[in-house]
Amino acid sequence: xxxxxxxxxxxxxxxxxxxxxxxxxxxxxxxxxxxxxxxxxxxxxxxxxxxxxxxxxxxxxxxxxxxxxxxxxxxxxxxxxxxxxxxxxxxxxxxxxxxxxxxxxxxxxxxxxxxxxxxxxxxxxxxxxxxxxxxxxxxxxxxxxxxxxxxxxxxxxxxxxxxxxxxxxxxxxxxxxxxxxxxxxxxxxxxxxxxxxxxxxxxxxxxxxxxxxxxxxxxxxxxxxxxxxxxxxxxxxxxxxxxxxxxxxxxxxxxxxxxxxxxxxxxxxxxxxxxxxxxxxxxxxxxxxxxxxxxxxxxxxxxxxxxxxxxxxxxxxxxxxxxxxxxxxxxxxxxxxxxxxxxxxxxxxxxxxxxxxxxxxxxxxxxxxxxxxxxxxxxxxxxxxxxxxxxxxxxxxxxxxxxxxxxxxxxxxxxxxxxxxxxxxxxxxxxxxxxxxxxxxxxxxxxxxxxxxxx
Amino acid sequence: xxxxxxxxxxxxxxxxxxxxxxxxxxxxxxxxxxxxxxxxxxxxxxxxxxxxxxxxx
Ligand code: SF4
Ligand code: SF4
Numbered sequence: 001x002x003x004x005x006x007x008x009x010x011x012x013x014x015x016x017x018x019x020x021x022x023x024x025x026x027x028x029x030x031x032x033x034x035x036x037x038x039x040x041x042x043x044x045x046x047x048x049x050x051x052x053x054x055x056x057x058x059x060x061x062x063x064x065x066x067x068x069x070x071x072x073x074x075x076x077x078x079x080x081x082x083x084x085x086x087x088x089x090x091x092x093x094x095x096x097x098x099x100x101x102x103x104x105x106x107x108x109x110x111x112x113x114x115x116x117x118x119x120x121x122x123x124x125x126x127x128x129x130x131x132x133x134x135x136x137x138x139x140x141x142x143x144x145x146x147x148x149x150x151x152x153x154x155x156x157x158x159x160x161x162x163x164x165x166x167x168x169x170x171x172x173x174x175x176x177x178x179x180x181x182x183x184x185x186x187x188x189x190x191x192x193x194x195x196x197x198x199x200x201x202x203x204x205x206x207x208x209x210x211x212x213x214x215x216x217x218x219x220x221x222x223x224x225x226x227x228x229x230x231x232x233x234x235x236x237x238x239x240x241x242x243x244x245x246x247x248x249x250x251x252x253x254x255x256x257x258x259x260x261x262x263x264x265x266x267x268x269x270x271x272x273x274x275x276x277x278x279x280x281x282x283x284x285x286x287x288x289x290x291x292x293x294x295x296x297x298x299x300x301x302x303x304x305x306x307x308x309x310x311x312x313x314x315x316x317x318x319x320x321x322x323x324x325x326x327x328x329x330x331x332x333x334x335x336x337x338x339x340x341x342x343x344x345x346x347x348x349x350x351x352x353x354x355x356x357x358x359x360x361x362x363x364x365x366x367x368x369x370x371x372x373x374x375x376x377x378x379x380x381x382x383x384x385x386x387x388x389x390x391x392x393x394x395x396x397x398x399x400x401x402x403x404x405x406x407x408x409x410x411x412x413x414x415x416x417x418x419x420x421x422x423x424x425x426x427x428x429x430x431x432x433x434x435x436x437x438x439x440x441x442x443x444x445x446x447x448x449x450x451x452x453x454x455x
Numbered sequence: 456x457x458x459x460x461x462x463x464x465x466x467x468x469x470x471x472x473x474x475x476x477x478x479x480x481x482x483x484x485x486x487x488x489x490x491x492x493x494x495x496x497x498x499x500x501x502x503x504x505x506x507x508x509x510x511x512x
Contacts, residue, residue, distance in 0.1 A: 013459075019467030023460045063458045075465045088475050096481035148478055148499070184480075286485070333463035337496050338474020342467075345484060352481040366485060409467060415485045452462040 002077060003406030004032060007446040008312060010453075014445065016406050017082070020075035021333055023449045027055050027063045037077045039068045083397045088340055090392040093144035096347070098152045098354040098365045099135055099168065101127045102161035106192050107232055110223040110293050111257060111285045113366060117156035120369025125357040126161045132168035134378040135355045140179050141381070149176065152186045154354075154365055159193040162201075169205050186210065190224070191236035194243065203247045211240045214256035215268020215282065222261055223293055241276060253279035253327065259293035260285075263302045266310040273324050281327035284436055286418060297432065304439050311443040315450055329444040331410070342396075345412025349375070349391025353383075363391055366417030373420075391416065391426070399427045407438050476500055 001016040004024075011029040013022040024032075034047045043064035051060050070076035103117035103124035117124040127135075136151075143149050151172060153165050169185060176183040184207040191211060202209050213236050214220040221231020244252055254277045258265035265282050272280050284303065287294050295303065310326065317323035346352060349363030356368050359379040367373040376383035396402040396413045405411070411434075416426040418433055478499040 015465065017467065018465040019463065020461055020465030021463050023462060025458045028458045059458075066456050066458050069456075070459065070461075074468070075461060078468070081468075082471055085471055085475070089477060092477055095477060146477060148480075150481055332497065334466065335498055335501050337479055337498050338470035338476075339467050340471060340475035341479060341496075341498075345482065347481050348483070351477070352483070364483065412484075415483075417485060449462055452460070 001080065001404070001406060002032065004029060005442055007308070007442055008315075008450065010446055010449045012442075012445060012449055013076070014406060015070075015076050015078055016409060017080045018075050018078040019333070019409065020070075020078075021445055021448065022070070022076070023452070025063075027051070027059055028067065030054070031060070031063055031067065035064070035067065037071055039071055041068075082339055082343065085340055086343055086395050086397050090350075090389075092347070092351050092392070093146050094139060094142040094351060094353065095146045095148065096150040096152070096352040097135065097139045098154050098352070099127065099132065100154050100156070100354060100356050100365060100368055101132070101158045101164055101168070102156040103357060104160055105156040105190070106160060106226065107157070107190050108225055108227060110225075111259060111287050111291060113287065118369070119356070120371070121356075124156065127164055127355075127357040129164050129167045129171075131355075131357065131359045131378065132164055133171055134359060134381070136168065136172045136175055138355075138361075138378040138381055140175060140181060142383070143181065147180065147182055149181050149183045150186065151183055152188070154188050157190055157193065158187055159189050159198060162193070162198060166201065184208070188212065190232065191239045192226070192232055194239035199239070199243045199246060202243065207251060209243070209247075209252045211236075211243070211252060211254045212256065213237060213240065213254055213272070214258070215262065215265065216271045219258075219262045219265075219268050220256070223257075223259060237275060244277060249276075249278060253281055253325075255281040255283070255327075257285050258282050258295075260295050260299060261293055263295070263299060263306060266306055266313060269310060269326060270313070278324035279327075280324055283328075286430075286433065300432075300435060303436065307439050307443050311447055315447050318447075318451065319454065328440045329447055331441075331444040331448065333445075333448055339409065342409045342412050344392070344395040346415070348416050349373075349394075350388050363387070364417060366415075366421070370420075394426050399429060401429045401434070405434070407434070407441055410441050411437050470498075474498070474500075478503075 002013055004013045011024045013024050048060050105117045158165055172183055185205055186208040187206050188210040217233040220233045224232050254272055269280055269282050284295050314323055314326055354362045354365040354368050355378055359377045361375040361383055362368045362373055375387045394416055396408045399413050402408045402413045414429045414433055418430040419428050420426045422430045482496050
């Protein structure tokens, strides 16, 4: 399978199964519309005649030869022979856990997927240390031979239960050490409760920290509000600056959401950059269509062009030796994850689970509170093997839309939770997210092509 | 090549044979979390290898 597209003056051809990225001239681009394997020794007369209306005959011959060689070397029209690997790592041990330490939140963001912390539950709850300990024990036991483990403090707002976060961290450190594990912690916060003590704790203990803010003050405060309706920008940004400065601007990122209200989100990304942040992620709001700030199919052309604007601007900065990391344009074309990893992406429900304050185990934070996806409880340490199997079996070859999708090895089949929430089936990709995913990939790959052009 | 410039190693197939060790980070790609595409992740094994190569013997 190949995918070809034009963007910002580049003609790009992706060979999906080998991962090759080719930048080609017009002739190759057009010829690829007319030929496919098996290849004869020379270009057929029909194709040569057709193209000779626009291109030189000699050029057509050399061009055909180049395409044939690429095919021979396995970097064009290469075979898809990965399905046989889908069983590999299907019964992989657990390696990551999201601890929903506090369901409640001190903000009421318009687009919150957790419904202000309730998730699917009737009420918000906070995790106590006892449950936290059980969760850590569960992770360490079920991680078997895996050495590197991840624990993610999530909410609601996890800092509303800071004492428990501290205790769990300490417990996990000592227990992990005894078990020979390396545990990396992450915490996601909206910044409202940050102070010196918490910043110092986070910077000492968390390998990564995720700071939630949507960009410009007016963008942010329109949707990210406190209980009294006031915006949270001023407090959050000042604490985030201190936090990022004190950790030397390493291993953090600031993440935001764009909605129908700020389809010009390039300005929000650049606002964050101008405030001194250099690890930035801004994502489209994903929510029910009846949400007032929701983006819809109608907004897609605007969103696509905004991604192009952003890509060009970042590229121009990069060429001047400046700039920052925008998460969705970061792509490592050579050293990225192995093909096995790319078959199923996030690993929710198999390598990764979320634990709620009552000890419930769910495939991930987004499934928390869906009774049909409760996998067990850390209190008795039992986990439903059938659900784990279902999730391990959710890979690009079991999702019919993904099998023929050019983005499959970059995307890995998208988000199972989104698929379930929107389509009622973890294996049915959420089309809107797919379209955005593909646009971002096209931009990211184009940027690589443009930078390769420099050398 | 005159008409084509290939800008990467195209080594996905090899990684299927050598990969699957599971040392790498889990990677939620949803908006509310790390929100990264899988492809922007690093292969932890390769990172470790590179570190070894760089550090003096
Ligand atoms: S973009 Fe959509 S269809 Fe393509 S691999 Fe991702 S989830 Fe599957
Ligand atoms: S299912 Fe979606 S939300 Fe859950 S871990 Fe995977 S990518 Fe993230």
